Amino acid sequence: MALSKMDNLYRQVILDHSAHPHHHGKLDDSTNQIELKNPTCGDVLQLDVKVKDNKIADIAFSGYGCTISQASASMMTDAVMNKDIDTAEDMVEDFSNMILGEKTDTDILDDAATLKGVSQFPARIKCATLAWKALHKALNKK
C-alpha cells in the first residue's frame, strides 16, 4: 500500500510533537513577535520570542496549521531555546538546506532533523519551513 510511504513524512516523533506541541502559547514578556501566514492554505503562525543578552531566553508559538507545520514549530522552539542569535540564524539556514534536500549539518537541529523526509514531499516544504521563517523574521524585526 502506497500509504506506507507516509512513514517517511509522519514519523512517530513528528506525530508526537504535533499532538503535544512544546512551548505552545504566548509570552507575556516577549521582545520580538511575528505573525506569519501561509497564503496557499490559510495557516497562521504567531511566534513570541524573548531575547535577552543576545540569547533566546524564551519562545512560544500559537496559531493553526497541519501536522507538519505544528510539529516543526514545536521542534524549532525546542531546538533554539537558550541558543544565541547567530547560532539560531545558522540553524534556520541548516533547516532550510535540509528541507531542500541539500547536504547540511543536522546534528544541531535536534528533533527537527527528523523532518528531513519532507524533502521528498515538495508540496509540504512550506509547511515545514513556516516556523523557521517566522523565527528568522522575528529576530530581524526592527
Add this chain to the structure above:
Amino acid sequence: MDNKTNQWREDFPILNQKVNDENLVYLDNAATTQKPQAIINDIDKFYQHDNANVHRGVHTLAERSTEQFEAARVKIQKFINAQHSDEIIYTKGTTDALNIIARSFGEENIHEGDEIVISYLEHHSNLIPWQQLAIKKHATLKYIELDKDGFVDLEDAKKKITDKTKIVSIAHVSNVLGVINPVKELASLAHMHGAVMVVDGAQSVPHMPVDVQDLDCDFLAFSGHKMLGPTGIGVLYGKEALLNAMPPVDYGGEMINFVHLYETSWNDLPWKFEAGTPNIAGAIVLGDAVDYLEKIGMQNIFDYENKLVAYVLPKLLKIDDLIVYGPHDPKKHTSVISFNLKDLHPHDLATGLDMEGVAVRAGHHCAQPLMGYLGVNATARASFYFYNTVEDADTLVKSIVATKEFFKNGTV
C-alpha cells in the same frame, strides 16, 4: 453504470497513469479539468496548419485562423444560448472577465452610496474586484447570508438588495459547497431594483446546461480550462446593450475603429474588449471543447455526475469523524464535495490521499470569507467530472478511511 470505466474515460490519456505506485484518481476538477486526446490534437493541428494572427491579414492562413476564431465564438454563443455572437468576449478566464465588468461597467455606474451585493460563498475572484471598486467609489459592499445547507438565501437577498443596489454578483455553483444558487430568482430581484445581475459560471457552465436568456442574467463569466479547454482562455458574456454602452478597459491593437493623433474611436463588439493578439488557439480549441461537451449533452453530464454524487455522498457521510460541508441531500449537491477529518488538517489528509493516487484539493479554495463563515481554516475538496467512475468514488472513500487509520494507529 459500469463501475471501472465509462465511455468517455478512454479519451483522456492523462488518467491512465500511476501516481505513487497507485492508479491515478483525479478528483480536482473544480480546479482544472483534464483534456481529451482530440483537444490536445486540435491544438497541434492549429499550429501545424493554420496559425496566423486574426483580423489582420488578407492571406490565406490569416483568413483560416480568423474564420475558426469567429466560428468558435458562434459555438460558444449557442452553447450558452446568447442572442448574439458579439455578446461573447474572449478573456483570459473567469477572473479576467469579472475584473473587466468591475473595471468597465462598475467604474462607469457605481457612485458614492451605491450598493454592490455579493454573498459569503464567493470565490476571491468574485469578491476582490467588487470590494476594491466599493473602496474606490465609497460604495457599500453587502453580503447575502447562506441558509443552513449553504445556499445563497433568497429571503436575506430580498432584504439586502435595495433600490440603492447597482450590481448583484453571485456564483452559480459554489466551488466549495457544491450548491446551485437560485441565480434566476436573484436576477429577477436585481432587475426589480434596477440593478444588473452578474453570474460567476466557472463551476456551472462545465457541468450543467446554462441558458443566459432563461436566467436573464446581464453578465456571465466562465473559464475554458474547467471545461476541457486550455488554460488562458475564458468568456465574458454580456447583454449587447450593456456591452455597447461600456468603455473598453484595455487599449491597443484590434479594439480600435480609427486612431487619430489626439483621439480614438472604438471598434464594434466584441472586439472593443479584445485588445492585442488574443489566445487564438485557445479560443478555437475552446470551441472544439464545446463540441465535445455537446456531443455528450450537458444534461447527460449533469445527470451522470448527479448519480456519482448520489453514490458517494452517503458513503462519505457514513465515515466516522468525517465532516461534510454543504447539503447532505445528494439531490441538492453538485459534484464538488468539501470535507474534513476531525482533528486532522486537510493538508495531511490530502497528502495521505495523494499517496493512494487520489488527487484532491486542500486549503481555503480561494474563499477565505466562506471558510470564516463555516468556522474552519481550510477543507479538503473532491470534485468530480463526467470521466470519473464509481470505482474512483470507491477509491476516495477507501483512501479517506485508510488515511484516518494511519493518523490514529500508524500504517495499517
